Amino acid sequence: xxxxxxxxxxxxGKLASLNPERAVDQRLMALGLLPGMIxxxxxxxxxxxxxxxxxxxxxxxLRLSEAESLIVDVAADCPxxxxxxxx
Amino acid sequence: MVALVGxxxxxxxxxxxxxxxxxxxxxxxxxxTVARKSGSCDLGNGTxxxxxxxxxxxxxxxxxxxxxxxxDALSGNISExxxxxAVILVADATNLLRNLFLASQLAELGLPVALVxxxxxxxxxxxxxxxxxxxxxxxxxxPVVMASAWKGEGVIDVRRAIALTLERKTLLPxxxxxEKILAALEDITAAILKDTGRQVTxxxxxxxxxxxxxxxxxxxxxxxxxxxxxxxxGRETVRQSGYxxxxxxxxxxxxxxxxxxxxxxxxxxxxxxxxxxxxxLLLHRFLGPVxxxxxxxxxxxxxxxLAKFPMEWIQSGVDWTKTVVAPPLDAYPMLQSLLADGxxxxxxxxxxxxxxxxxxxxxxxxxxxxxxxxxAAFIMDxxxxxxxxxxxxxxxxxxxxxxxxxxxxxxxxxEDPKARLATAFVVPFMSxxxxxxxxxxxxxxxxxxxYGPGWQSVVMVGMHCVGLFFAVPTAFVLTRLVLxxxxxxxxxxxxxxxxxKPRDVLWRMWQNAAEFVxxxxxxxxxxxxxxxxxxxxxxxxxxxxxxxxxxxTAAEEVVKAKVQAxxxxxxxxxxxxxxxxxxxxxxxxxWKITVGVLASFPAREVIVSTLGVTYSVGEGAKADSQHLxxxxxxxxxxxxxxxxxxxxxxxxxxxxxxFFALCSxxxxxxxxxxxxxxxxxxxxxxxxYMTALAWVAATAVYQVVIRIS
Numbered sequence: 180x181x182x183x184x185x186x187x188x189x190x191x192g193k194l195a196s197l198n199p200e201r202a203v204d205q206r207l208m209a210l211g212l213l214p215g216m217i218x219x220x221x222x223x224x225x226x227x228x229x230x231x232x233x234x235x236x237x238x239x240x241l242r243l244s245e246a247e248s249l250i251v252d253v254a255a256d257c258p259x260x261x262x263x264x265x266x
Numbered sequence: 267m268v269a270l271v272g273x274x275x276x277x278x279x280x281x282x283x284x285x286x287x288x289x290x291x292x293x294x295x296x297x298x299t300v301a302r303k304s305g306s307c308d309l310g311n312g313t314x315x316x317x318x319x320x321x322x323x324x325x326x327x328x329x330x331x332x333x334x335x336x337x338d339a340l341s342g343n344i345s346e347x348x349x350x351x352a353v354i355l356v357a358d359a360t361n362l363l364r365n366l367f368l369a370s371q372l373a374e375l376g377l378p379v380a381l382v383x384x385x386x387x388x389x390x391x392x393x394x395x396x397x398x399x400x401x402x403x404x405x406x407x408x409p410v411v412m413a414s415a416w417k418g419e420g421v422i423d424v425r426r427a428i429a430l431t432l433e434r435k436t437l438l439p440x441x442x443x444x445e446k447i448l449a450a451l452e453d454i455t456a457a458i459l460k461d462t463g464r465q466v467t468x469x470x471x472x473x474x475x476x477x478x479x480x481x482x483x484x485x486x487x488x489x490x491x492x493x494x495x496x497x498x499x500g501r502e503t504v505r506q507s508g509y510x511x512x513x514x515x516x517x518x519x520x521x522x523x524x525x526x527x528x529x530x531x532x533x534x535x536x537x538x539x540x541x542x543x544x545x546x547l548l549l550h551r552f553l554g555p556v557x558x559x560x561x562x563x564x565x566x567x568x569x570x571x572l573a574k575f576p577m578e579w580i581q582s583g584v585d586w587t588k589t590v591v592a593p594p595l596d597a598y599p600m601l602q603s604l605l606a607d608g609x610x611x612x613x614x615x616x617x618x619x620x621x622x623x624x625x626x627x628x629x630x631x632x633x634x635x636x637x638x639x640x641x642a643a644f645i646m647d648x649x650x651x652x653x654x655x656x657x658x659x660x661x662x663x664x665x666x667x668x669x670x671x672x673x674x675x676x677x678x679x680x681e682d683p684k685a686r687l688a689t690a691f692v693v694p695f696m697s698x699x700x701x702x703x704x705x706x707x708x709x710x711x712x713x714x715x716x717y718g719p720g721w722q723s724v725v726m727v728g729m730h731c732v733g734l735f736f737a738v739p740t741a742f743v744l745t746r747l748v749l750x751x752x753x754x755x756x757x758x759x760x761x762x763x764x765x766x767k768p769r770d771v772l773w774r775m776w777q778n779a780a781e782f783v784x785x786x787x788x789x790x791x792x793x794x795x796x797x798x799x800x801x802x803x804x805x806x807x808x809x810x811x812x813x814x815x816x817x818x819t820a821a822e823e824v825v826k827a828k829v830q831a832x833x834x835x836x837x838x839x840x841x842x843x844x845x846x847x848x849x850x851x852x853x854x855x856x857w858k859i860t861v862g863v864l865a866s867f868p869a870r871e872v873i874v875s876t877l878g879v880t881y882s883v884g885e886g887a888k889a890d891s892q893h894l895x896x897x898x899x900x901x902x903x904x905x906x907x908x909x910x911x912x913x914x915x916x917x918x919x920x921x922x923x924x925f926f927a928l929c930s931x932x933x934x935x936x937x938x939x940x941x942x943x944x945x946x947x948x949x950x951x952x953x954x955y956m957t958a959l960a961w962v963a964a965t966a967v968y969q970v971v972i973r974i975s
Contacts, residue, residue: 199512200478202329203755208516209325210757211364222545225555226648231545231760236361238545238760240644242651245755 183249184230186220192251193217194234203245211235218251267316267348268307268428269339271372272356273365274322275637275761277384280770281356281415282319285424288769292777296345298944300335310425315432318350324364326371326469327477327515329754330683334481340375341470343485352378352431354424359389359396359412360762362531363523369405370519373438374469379408380431382424386412388762393534404526406439416767441518450475450503457496462488475500476515479752541637541763548641558645561638562664565629569622569668570699576621584614603802612794615869616787619671619934620779626665626672627778630679631771633661637763639679644760653738654745656682656756659689663737666696667730671786674938675778682754688744690942691952694935695733695740697927700871704926705729707874711895712919725923732927736959782938789937797868801839809833827879834879839865853925853961854918854968856903863925870931917971921964929960 180195194216197204211234212218218234229242270285272278283290286305293302300321307317320339321332328334335344342349353372357365362383372379383389383396402410409427413420443451454471458464464486473480474497483493501511509517548554588606595602633639643657650659658680666673673693680686705726714722745753810829817825834840843861850860858880866873874894881897901913930936930953940949 199510201755202478202752203757205327205478205512206324206329206755206757208513209327209367210759211367211516211520213513213516213520221542222549224549224644224648225551226645228648228651229644229756231549231644235364237364238541240640240647240756240758240760242647242756245757 180250181253183218183220183232183246183251184243186251186253188220188222190253191217191219192253195250195252197250198248201245201248203241204248207239207241207249210237210239212239267318267350268352268354268432269350270317270319270354270356271336271340271368272322272384273324273358273368275759276322276356276358276365277415278322278356279319280767281382281384281413281421281424282317283770283773284415284418284421286317288773290777292781294944295335295339298331298335300332307428308425309429309432310422311429313429315428317354317428323368325368326473328473328481329479329752330681332681337473337482340372340377341467350377352380352428352435354380354382354428354431356382356384359383359386360392360394362396362527363520366523366527367516367519369438370441370523371469371515373440374472375467376437376440376469378431378435379438380424380427381405381408381410382427383410383412384415386420387414387417395532395534397530397532401527401530404530406437408436408438416764441522443518444507446503446507447509447514450500454496454500457492458486458488461492462486471500472515475504475511478512544763545641545760548638549644554645558642562642562660565633565661566664566668568629569626569665569672573621573625573668577618580614580618580621584610584617600802600805604798607802608795608798611798612791615794616783616790616934619669619782622669623672623675623779623782624775626668626676627775628771630661630676631774632766634679635764635766635770637761640758640760643758647756651756653742654685654753655689655741656680656685657758658682659685662689662693663696666693666698669698669700670694670696670932670935671782671938674935674942675782677942682756684745684749684751684753687749687943687948688741690939691744691948692737692741694930694932694939694952694956695737695928697730697733698932700869700932701729701926703871703874705923707877707894708919708923711898712914712916716916725920729923729927732924732963736928736963740955782941785941786934786937789940790934793868793933793937797839797865800842801834801837801865803838804836805833806836809836830879831881834861834876849961852968853921853964854913854915854972855922856901856913858901859913859918859922863929863931866926866931868931868933870926870929873926915972916975917968920971921968924967925960925964927960928956928963930956 181192183192186192194212194214196214197207197212199205199208216234218232221231221233221238223230224240227243229240230246231238231240233239270278270282282303282305285307288305290303290305294300295302303319305317305319306314308314318339320336323333323336326337328337338344339347340350340353355369355372357369369379369381381401383398389396396412398410398412402408409430411420411423411427413424415421451468451471454474455466455468458466458471466486470482473482504511504514548557587610591610592602592606595605630639633642639658639661642660645657646660647657650656661679662673662676665676670693673696674690677686677690677693680689709722709725713725809832813828813832814825817828840861843864844857846864847855847857847860850863855863858877861880862873862876865876877898878891878894881894881901898914899912903909903911903913936949936953939952940946943949
C-alpha cells in the first residue's frame with residue numbers, strides 16, 4: 180500500500196482506499212475513481228506539483244496535498260491496459 | 267423550455283450554438299454571477315422551443331455557484347423560471363461511463379431526458395462502436411443519438427430527439443435503492459414537510475444525505491437543530507445498509523452504469539493517443555515551461571501591441587468626431603465642451619477597451635477550446651496555490667499588465683469562486699499600460715538626467731513590480747482570512763486536444779464585448795460626464811477677460827493655456843483639490859499635483875495632460891513634452907516650511923510614482939469589478955483598499971527618501 184504521491188511517473192496502481200469525507204475525494208469519486216480502479220500516474224508538473232493521473236479514459240490533475248488520502252496498491256496485478264481513449 | 271446539461275469539455279456549447287444558430291440571449295441568474303444563455307431552437311417539425319445552456323458539471327453534488335445553478339434550474343428552484351420540460355444530456359461518446367453518471371443522477375429528478383453522444387467523429391477515430399439502440403433500451407427507451415457538433419453532423423437528429431422527448435416524455439429508469447435507504451429518504455422528506463412546510467423531492471432528499479455540505483440545507487431554511495439529527499439518522503441508515511453515506515451515490519450509480527453499458531461499446535483496434543503524445547512535448551519537464559513561456563509571451567505581446575493600432579484608430583476617430591462636431595458650436599462653449607469632452611469623450615472612454623477585450627478573448631477562446639488552458643493551469647498551479655489562487659489565475663494576472671478591464675472579464679475562466687474573486691481583486695495591482703505615461707514622464711524628467719539611464723531603467727522596472735509586491739500578500743490574506751468560503755479542490759480535467767471552432771471562438775469574443783459595453787460601458791460613460799462637469803463648472807467669463815487684459819502682449823497660445831489653468835483652478839475639482847491638499851501633503855504633493863491626482867481617479871493616464879493644464883503648458887501635453895518637463899523642474903514650493911525648494915524632489919517623484927502604481931485610479935476597473943463580482947461591495951472594497959494602500963506607501967516613500975537625500 181502506497182500513497183499515490185509515491186508513484187513514479189508512468190507507474191500503475193490499483194486504488195485501495197480513499198477518504199469520502201474529503202471534498203477532493205468526493206469529486207474524484209464522481210469522476211469514477213472508486214476503490215478497485217486501476218490508475219496511472221502520468222506525470223508530475225514541471226515544478227513537482229500538481230500530478231496528472233489517468234483513470235477510466237481520462238486525465239485529471241490534482242495537487243499533492245489533495246492526493247494524500249489516495250492509497251494505491253502497486254503490487255496488485257495491474258494489467259497494462261490498452262492505451263485508454265484519451266487521444 | 268428544454269435544458270442542455272453535460273460534463274465540461276463535451277462540446278456542449280458548440281452543440282448549443284449549432285442548435286440555436288446564434289439566436290441567443292445572454293443574461294444572469296438572479297443573485298449570482300452565473301451567465302444564463304438561452305436561445306430559440308428549431309425542432310425541424312415547424313415548432314420552436316426555448317433552449318437553455320446550463321453550466322457544465324460532473325455531478326449534481328453542487329459545490330460551486332455554477333453547479334448550484336444547474337441543480338436549482340433542474341428542480342425548478344429559480345425564481346421567475348419554470349422547471350424545464352425536458353433535459354438534453356450531452357455526453358462525450360469517448361467516455362460514456364463517466365458522462366452517464368450525471369444522467370444517472372438526473373434520473374432521480376423525474377424529468378424526460380434525451381441523450382446526445384457528441385464527438386462521435388472522435389469515437390469513430392478511436393475505433394469505438396456504440397450500439398445506440400441497445401443503450402436506449404438499457405436506459406428505459408429514451409432517445410439516444412450520435413452527433414458531432416464540431417462538424418455539424420447529427421444536429422438534425424438532435425432536433426428530432428428533442429421533439430420526441432417533449433412528445434413522449436420518456437424517463438430514465440431510477441436507481442433501485444435498498445429498502446432501508448428509501449425509507450430514510452422518505453423520513454427526511456416527511457421531516458422537512460413537518461418542520462418547514464415544504465414538499466421536497468426524493469432527489470433533493472438524496473442531496474441532503476449524500477453531500478457532505480449541501481447548499482440545499484440552507485435554502486430550505488430548515489433549522490439546524492431540527493435538520494442535523496434527521497440527516498444524521500438518515501446517514502446512519504445508509505451505513506447500516508453497508509454503504510458509507512458520502513460514497514454511496516457514486517458506488518451505486520457506477521455499478522449500475524457498468525452493467526447498463528455491457529456490450530454497448532465495442533472497442534476496435536486502438537490507435538496511439540495523440541493527446542498523450544502532444545502532452546509529452548507540451549508538459550515536458552524542461553521543454554514544457556519553455557513552450558509555455560513562448561506561447562504566453564506571444565499572447566501578451568498581441569494583447570499589448572496588436573491592440574495598439576485599433577486603439578489608436580478609435581482615439582483618432584474620437585478626436586476627428588470632436589473636430590467635426592465642435593466648430594459649429596463655437597458660440598455655445600458649454601454645450602461644445604459637454605459634447606466634445608463629456609459625451610464623445612465618454613463614449614471613447616469605453617470603446618477604447620474593445621480591441622484589447624476582443625483580442626484577449628480571441629486568445630482565451632483558442633487556449634480553452636484547444637485544451638491548452640488546462641495544461642497552462644497545470645504548469646503554473648504550484649506558483650499560485652500557496653497564496654490561495656490557482657493555476658488558472660495566471661492568464662488574468664498576466665494580461666493585467668496590459669489592461670485590467672479585459673483581465674477582469676477573463677477571471678471567468680476560473681471555476682473556483684474563491685480563487686476567482688481573489689484573482690479579480692488583485693488584478694488591478696498589475697502595472698497596466700495606463701501607468702506607463704506617468705512613469706515615463708517622471709523617469710525621463712527627473713531620474714534619467716540626474717542619475718543616468720541605468721537608474722532610470724531600474725526605477726521603471728521597479729515600478730512595474732511594486733503592484734506585484736503588494737498583490738501577493740493581499741491574495742494570501744484575502745483567501746486565508748477574509749473569504750470564508752470553502753476552497754474548491756483543484757481537480758482539473760486535462761481534456762483531449764482539439765481544434766478550436768472559429769465560430770465558437772468569435773461568438774464568445776462578441777458576447778463578452780457586448781456585455782462589457784452594455785454593463786460597464788454605461789457606468790464608464792456616466793463617470794466621464796460627472797468628472798467633466800466637476801472640472802468645467804463653475805466657469806465665470808470674467809476670469810478669461812481678466813487674464814486677457816493682464817497679458818495684452820502675450821501670444822494667443824500662452825494666454826489660452828493660462829485661461830485653461832485658471833478655470834481648472836477655480837472649478838469644483840480645483841477647489842476640492844486645494845481643500846484636500848493637506849491630505850496629500852505628507853506625500854509631497856502640492857495642490858497642482860493633488861488636482862491632477864483627483865482628476866485621474868476615473869482614468870489614471872489623464873494625469874499627464876492634467877499636469878499640462880495645471881502647469882499652464884496647454885492641454886495636449888505628452889510624456890515627452892519638453893515644456894511640461896521644464897515647467898515641472900522649475901516648480902517650487904511658494905509657502906510653508908518647504909518654501910523655495912523644488913516641488914519635484916527625488917522623494918516627491920518616487921512617492922508620486924508609487925502612488926500611481928497602487929492607487930485605484932480607474933473608473934472602468936471599478937465598474938467591471940462590480941459587474942464581475944455581482945455587486946458594488948467588492949468594487950468599493952477594492953477602491954478603498956488600494957487608495958489607502960497607495961497613500962500609506964507613498965507617504966512612507968516620501969518621508970524616508972526626503973530624510974535620506
